[in-house]
Amino acid sequence: MSRTGTTLEAARSRRPIPKTMRAGVFREKGIVRVEEVPVPEVRDGEALIKVAACGVCGTDIKKIFHRYVEPPQILGHELAGTVVAVGRGVSKWKQGDRVMSFHHVPCGKCFYCERRLFSQCKQYKTTGLTAGFTPNGGGFAEYVKAMPWVAERGIVAVPENVSFEEATFIEPINTILKAVEKARVTAGETVLVIGCGPIGLQLLMVAKLAGPRLYTSDPMAERRAKSLRLGAIESFDPSGGKLVEEIQARTEGRGADAVLVAVAHPAVVVEALAAARPGGRVLLFAANDPVTRIEFPAAAVGIDEKEILGSYSAAVDIQEAAADLVLRKKLPVMDIVTHRFPLDRIQDALELAARPTEESLKVLITHG
Structure with missing residues (x-):
């Protein structure tokens, strides 16, 4: 003792x-x-x-x-x-x-x-x-x-x-798996991961196991390249303002079935909602601070029936x-x-x- x-x-x-x-x-x-x-x-x-x-x-x-x-x-x-x-x-x-x-x-x-x-x-x-x-x-x-x-x-x-x-x-992989399951990612769907930092790339790894078509976006070229090596079909630079257009062009104009947001910035949420198809899901992974306020078009949820989901911790x-x-x-x-x-x-x-x-x-x- x-x-x-x-x-x-x-x-x-x-x-x-x-x-x-x-x-x-x-x-x-x-x-x-x-x-x-x-x-x-x-x-x-x-x-x-x-x-x-x-x-x-x-x-x-x-x-x-x-x-x-x-x-x-x-x-x-x-x-x-x-x-x-x-x-x-x-x-x-x-x-x-x-x-x-x-x-x-x-x-x-x-x-x-x-x-x-x-x-x-x-x-x-x-x-x-x-x-x-x-x-x-x-x-x-x-x-x-x-x-x-x-x-x-x-x-x-x-x-x-x-x-x-x-x-x-x-x-962290526990928290990622929880988020991917909450977003209901399934085989054959089109999934966009916004942000290719450590969290975004882990979302990509785990989502890949479900068998969707994966796209990513990030302003850093090396991070986009890394996402391609980890399984993304294509990766886009959102700086040009054409991310939504690029995703719609690959989905017959619909948009992504699910968008996984790994960036803690309010403006990205608006873009994520625009990139999601009607009835699609937007999973906010990085929105976990007590001060950020997010504004988005009410019609995206009220008319287009898009879902905004949160996932926190393990x-x-x-x-x-x-x-x-x-x-x-x-x-x-x-x-x-x-x-x-x-x-x-x-x-x-x-x-x-x-x-x-x-x-x-x-x-x-x-x-x-």
Whole structure:
């Protein structure tokens, strides 16, 4: 018993668990500083994970650069690593297990969970993964603690033949699979993915599995080229203002059956609605900030019967299926990783993710 109420297995590990660790701490708008902070104390039912890698998500960028959350916080929720300690009562995991962890897990029995609206569950909204301060993922630190409900139902085993970097995609691919299913993408349909950043390209990968005809758009030539290599039939530069015309020309004037929007800009929603056929679906993936307001022609919905759908975060009931896509290497997720930064350079990583170049896509933080 090396900590109160906790059975620690560090004695059997090659390296003892330190009392402090390095972490990228969000301190002020746009600024994350590497600091020395306490390693989280592990209590009954909890697990401590030594983080090996963590992806930088668009929500991290919004929270940090727009200050949608109040500092100090340690962000980062696309993480994978090794279990180094468990609390009493934890039977699923032991020291040395290679894992990834979700940061949200629903209760499974409330009004929303019964209707598969897991992200609206009160418990789901309570973050269960932390590196300190207000719980918010914690993958930008060397260690994170999974709270009991996450340790019990939100951790996934990672086999030896899957790298920790690959495993960081399990959480985002879950959110992507949920979105594609919600958009009801089916074989033979025409689907347009707007935005070929990391999220747009993951939407493309997962949608491709359903067998539609896939088109993409992005103002960056290299990103358009990448989408073609990943399965798009054609990719368009929307800068010329002819995206809708191009899609209609390939669908006998109808428009796309579904449009998946991976760009957080109100004007893109109007274009997406115009690109969708009457009765078509527009799935907004990136519209998840608390301040953006979107205006669109009412007739697009009220007369043309187009649907606007939202999809937020992960779904626990597809956890195994989504993980399988990554763990069995059914998706070329590593093809979109372009940059890796050590924790000491986390500010550079965040700046690049916030202001991407032609060459940059997915950015990872790696813990040596």
